[in-house]
Amino acid sequence: MTALGGLGTAVLLAPLLAPLLAGGAAAMVGWRRAVAWSAVAASVVILASGVLAAVATTDGSVLVVGDLLRADALTAVMLIVIGGVAVIATWSGVGYIDQELAAGHTDARGAGRYGLLVPMFLAAMVLAVLASNLGVLWASIEATTIVTAFLVGHRGGRKAVEATWKYVIICSVGIALAYLGTVLVYYSSQHSGMGSQGSLDWTVLVAHADRLDPGVMRVAFALLVLGFGTKAGLVPMHSWLPDAHSQAPAPVSALMSGVLLSVAVYALLRYRVIAVAALDPGFVRILLLTAALTSLALAASMLIAQRDYKRLLAYSSIEHMGLVVLGAAVGTPLAVAALLLHILGHGLAKSVLFCGSGQILALEGTTQISGVRGLLARRPVLAGTFALGLAALLGLPPFSLFVSELALARAAADAGLGWALAVALVLLLVVFVAIASHGAGMLFGRPPAVTAPPGAGPATAPVPTAAAVSSILTRTLVRPQALAPVRTAAGVAPLVTGLAVLAVLGVVAWPLDQLLRAAALIAGTP
Amino acid sequence: MSDGVFVQILDLVCGGLLLSGVLMLWRRELVAIVRLLVVQGVLLAALAVLLGVREQSVELYLVAVGVLILKAVVLPGVLHRVLRDSGDAREAAPLVNVTSSLLAAALLTLVAYAVSGPLVALAPSATTRALPVGLAVVLLGFFVLVTRRHALSQVVGFLLLDNGIAATAFLATSGVPLVVELGGSLDLLLLVLVLQVLAARMRLTFGRTDMDELQELRD
Numbered sequence: 001m002t003a004l005g006g007l008g009t010a011v012l013l014a015p016l017l018a019p020l021l022a023g024g025a026a027a028m029v030g031w032r033r034a035v036a037w038s039a040v041a042a043s044v045v046i047l048a049s050g051v052l053a054a055v056a057t058t059d060g061s062v063l064v065v066g067d068l069l070r071a072d073a074l075t076a077v078m079l080i081v082i083g084g085v086a087v088i089a090t091w092s093g094v095g096y097i098d099q100e101l102a103a104g105h106t107d108a109r110g111a112g113r114y115g116l117l118v119p120m121f122l123a124a125m126v127l128a129v130l131a132s133n134l135g136v137l138w139a140s141i142e143a144t145t146i147v148t149a150f151l152v153g154h155r156g157g158r159k160a161v162e163a164t165w166k167y168v169i170i171c172s173v174g175i176a177l178a179y180l181g182t183v184l185v186y187y188s189s190q191h192s193g194m195g196s197q198g199s200l201d202w203t204v205l206v207a208h209a210d211r212l213d214p215g216v217m218r219v220a221f222a223l224l225v226l227g228f229g230t231k232a233g234l235v236p237m238h239s240w241l242p243d244a245h246s247q248a249p250a251p252v253s254a255l256m257s258g259v260l261l262s263v264a265v266y267a268l269l270r271y272r273v274i275a276v277a278a279l280d281p282g283f284v285r286i287l288l289l290t291a292a293l294t295s296l297a298l299a300a301s302m303l304i305a306q307r308d309y310k311r312l313l314a315y316s317s318i319e320h321m322g323l324v325v326l327g328a329a330v331g332t333p334l335a336v337a338a339l340l341l342h343i344l345g346h347g348l349a350k351s352v353l354f355c356g357s358g359q360i361l362a363l364e365g366t367t368q369i370s371g372v373r374g375l376l377a378r379r380p381v382l383a384g385t386f387a388l389g390l391a392a393l394l395g396l397p398p399f400s401l402f403v404s405e406l407a408l409a410r411a412a413a414d415a416g417l418g419w420a421l422a423v424a425l426v427l428l429l430v431v432f433v434a435i436a437s438h439g440a441g442m443l444f445g446r447p448p449a450v451t452a453p454p455g456a457g458p459a460t461a462p463v464p465t466a467a468a469v470s471s472i473l474t475r476t477l478v479r480p481q482a483l484a485p486v487r488t489a490a491g492v493a494p495l496v497t498g499l500a501v502l503a504v505l506g507v508v509a510w511p512l513d514q515l516l517r518a519a520a521l522i523a524g525t526p
Numbered sequence: 527m528s529d530g531v532f533v534q535i536l537d538l539v540c541g542g543l544l545l546s547g548v549l550m551l552w553r554r555e556l557v558a559i560v561r562l563l564v565v566q567g568v569l570l571a572a573l574a575v576l577l578g579v580r581e582q583s584v585e586l587y588l589v590a591v592g593v594l595i596l597k598a599v600v601l602p603g604v605l606h607r608v609l610r611d612s613g614d615a616r617e618a619a620p621l622v623n624v625t626s627s628l629l630a631a632a633l634l635t636l637v638a639y640a641v642s643g644p645l646v647a648l649a650p651s652a653t654t655r656a657l658p659v660g661l662a663v664v665l666l667g668f669f670v671l672v673t674r675r676h677a678l679s680q681v682v683g684f685l686l687l688d689n690g691i692a693a694t695a696f697l698a699t700s701g702v703p704l705v706v707e708l709g710g711s712l713d714l715l716l717l718v719l720v721l722q723v724l725a726a727r728m729r730l731t732f733g734r735t736d737m738d739e740l741q742e743l744r745d
Contacts, residue, residue, distance in 0.1 A: 133703070135702060135703060135705065136709060138706070142710070142713040145717070149724070150723075156727075159743055161727050161731050162743055169671070172684055176687055176691060182702075183702060184645065187645070191648050191649050200702070200703060200706065215643075215648065219645065306745070
């Protein structure tokens with residue numbers, strides 16, 4: 001573990017310091033192009049540290065800095081997830097804020113606040129996965145609520161205020177329950193014979209897990225599932241999620257859906273290892289299965305008649321978190337490896353889709369599914385990436401979610417949870433039909449007649465017409481040089497990158513398989 | 527301090543915590559409710575001092591000072607400012623009337639005693655036997671959160687819940703590790719400041735600070 005020496009320290013400190021520096025720059029000089037790119041650079045640093053940490057920890061070793069920071073293979077996977085999603089989200093964020101400024105949706109102060117808060121959000125999530133102390137893990141997840149509050153309310157107006165208030169109150173209460181659970185874990189650790197001081201250090205707790213009091217741990221784990229489940233968007237405390245995801249700026253929705261939910265699930269994975277050793281595993285499994293299946297059922301029922309495409313994506317996040325927690329309920333190494341791959345795949349696909357939906361919103365001016373019709377004919381590149389993103393999200397090959405869902409199903413069947421798998425598959429089928437039909441309507445549906453200017457019927461030449469209209473709009477609203485197609489190409493680049501990575505991950509196992517296997521040994525139990 | 531005196535003072539402080547929680551359900555004037563929060567902050571600090579004397583720990587004295595400043599001075603101060611700006615001083619129409627609220631408080635206290643059975647059984651002592659009080663305050667906070675409609679009442683409910691958790695932490699473990707305590711307190715302070723700004727925005731956009739206005743985001 002000391003083989004890397006100074007490099008190991010750098011790998012753990014760099015992903016924390018880089019976003020803090022980027023945030024500091026935004027606080028000093030406000031929103032500039034360079035500041036926006038510094039957030040992208042910070043995301044790249046997080047991703048690179050994740051890769052380096054993965055190289056160092058795949059053989060089962062651990063990097064540590066003092067008592068506070070620690071990275072094993074599971075941490076490395078999460079760093080890669082955070083870095084990967086953050087690169088796509090911050091990259092799209094550059095153009096997104098410029099667009100918002102040009103359209104007058106936000107002012108220089110709002111843009112500056114965005115530039116400060118997004119890197120802080122990243123730093124808090126990185127600290128959460130690097131913390132060796134479960135109390136620090138809790139405090140940093142709580143901190144994400146604080147920094148994202150004003151990001152959710154970025155646009156202002158009645159809906160944004162409503163979404164922010166619900167988000168802050170519900171998540172704070174949920175996370176407070178997780179704190180109570182943490183306190184109870186500490187209490188039982190004080191009376192487990194590891195010395196009267198007790199500990200919240202994960203390694204120490206795992207080593208002494210079989211001596212923790214089952215009575216106290218049962219109450220504690222239930223509170224932790226409820227508390228971190230709130231942040232992960234699990235039923236029954238999920239109601240903040242669709243509101244917050246639909247109101248937040250697109251890149252922030254991408255980060256919240258792709259990473260924040262997964263970081264909360266990561267906390268549950270860490271606690272699950274302790275709980276399985278301290279309690280009877282059946283209790284842990286039933287608790288997680290209940291949360292998973294009810295979340296899946298709720299998401300499926302809300303998706304059927306959904307009218308708003310950002311809320312559609314939000315409920316799909318609840319569905320995917322349900323699947324991931326189903327994997328945690330199974331808990332075998334295969335299931336854990338599959339759920340980690342699923343977290344990565346979902347994060348990338350969701351960031352592509354949310355950032356794409358932000359551009360659709362900017363073009364169409366509505367978040368109603370019925371307001372967006374025939375997008376593929378009018379905006380082939382943007383609509384194409386959105387369609388591929390939906391395909392990835394629905395688990396179609398060659399994207400990696402196909403592989404991870406298959407592996408999850410196999411793991412559940414191997415563990416004798418065939419009935420839960422059957423319920424989940426039926427619900428997934430409902431979700432598939434719902435999302436596919438809504439998506440098809442947006443992409444292929446007949447373009448609404450109102451968008452056609454007088455004298456040019458939509459049947460004659462829809463593409464040039466739409467382009468002409470939007471270029472007139474751009475000329476009058478924005479600057480004369482900023483032509484629509486150029487903006488689309490720049491905006492689509494991060495999305496295409498995300499899709500390409502997803503496809504590669506779905507086709508070739510290398511280089512992730514070793515890492516996932518190592519992580520699965522840490523968080524999985526036979 | 528002899529054991530007898532310690533137990534008496536401990537029970538007095540815990541009784542005060544529970545009583546002030548119940549009184550918050552009874553009162554509808556927001557000024558009075560915020561004053562009760564100050565009382566709870568002082569009692570929590572007293573609890574920390576009491577445990578500090580018992581365990582002869584300087585750390586707990588420092589924590590007590592921090593708790594006193596945060597929960598008895600700063601947070602109620604912020605709430606007072608929100609109250610002064612918003613103008614309306616009463617919880618207009620709680621979903622559950624006062625009589626039923628007090629009955630619910632009694633029921634929730636019983637639930638807290640039932641749930642904390644295994645917690646007390648792990649290490650029976652004078653302090654852990656008072657654990658149900660902490661959990662009862664948590665449940666009371668939850669109750670305030672779901673039944674009150676004023677934005678400020680919801681913040682109060684959250685703070686009540688947090689006080690209950692702090693009391694549980696002191697009673698069960700004599701406080702969590704210092705780094706966690708610091709992180710938690712900082713988060714709490716920032717959270718209440720965020721809520722203050724949000725309440726101001728709510729007043730600007732809706733004209734009042736009432737949850738009934740928050741009805742636009744639905745499926």
